Amino acid sequence: MNTDNRATDELINNWQQVNAEVAEACKQSHRHIDDVKLLAVSKTKPVERIKALAQRGQRDFGENYLQEALEKITQLRAEAEAEDIVWHYIGSIQRNKTRDIAEHFDWVQTLERDIIAKRLNDQRPDNMTALNVLIQLNIDDEESKSGCTPEQLPELIATVKGYERLQLRGLMIIPAKADTDAFARTKQLFDEVRQAHPELSSWDTLSMGMSADMTEAIAEGSTMVRVGSAIFGARD
Structure with missing residues (x-):
């Protein structure tokens, strides 16, 4: 077996294992497997690996670095096996x-300011469906991390929901490692928004949990886990 085939087999095995772990976490939490989406974080990884997963049914891929992502998107949208990929921007x-x-x-998962929301709305082409957006929440109020604070959230939601070319879907967090109840607090906020805004029928996505903590995140209500290294291996 040559090196490329061996790497592809390892990739597929990793992906299948992650899917199995998501399924087990859903079972333990008495949730349906369809309630949790796996986002494969493919930053720094070559298009061949993305294509290999797309051929086996992985639809959602997350990218952090814009120029790298644009090259991948352009290349893969021209290929039949990968044209249905759903691309998520998860960088600053x-x-x-x-x-x-x-x-x-x-999708954009890192919306944190009104000025960015307005620009995304104004620059979304008329012939495309509304851009799905998640508000990145700085749940721990860490100075080194992006995201709006819980106190800023109501005002940002009130603004973003008025943009016609944006579809406000929910929240995304990257909690501090030491914060053991960040997932639960975020789920509470998520539910409070749903109660306060019954008109927001699109409010359905809670993106939290990565390779090391996706089981805990799913137990607390995550609907999307962002997994990179557990699928693709260490970052190149």
Whole structure:
């Protein structure tokens, strides 16, 4: 077996194992497997590996680095096996990046400011469906992390839900490792928003949990886990 085939087999085995772990976490938490989506975080990984997973049914892929992502998206959308990929932008967003993000991605998980929301809305092409967005919440109020604070959340939601080309779907967090109840607190906030805004029928996504803590996140109500290293191995 050559090196490429061996690497592909390892990739598929990893992906199948992660899916099995998600299924087991759902079973332990008395949740249906369809309630939790696996986002394969493919930053720094070559298009061949993304394509290999897409051929086996993985639909959602997350990218952090815009220029790298645009090259992958352009290449893979021309290939039949990968044209149905759903692309999630999960990196930080500067103002000069919003047009490319609005024009090429299906989801944005790192919305934290109104000015970025307005630019994404204004720059989303008319011939595309609304851009799915998650508000990144800085649940621990860490200075080194992006995201709006829980106190800022109501105002940002009130603004974003008014943009016609954005579909507000929920929250995303990257909690501090020492914060053992961040998932539970975020789920509580998520539910409070749902109660306060019954008109937000699209409010259905809680993106929390990664390779090391997805079981705990699923137990607390996550609907999307973002997994990179457990599928693709260490970052290149």
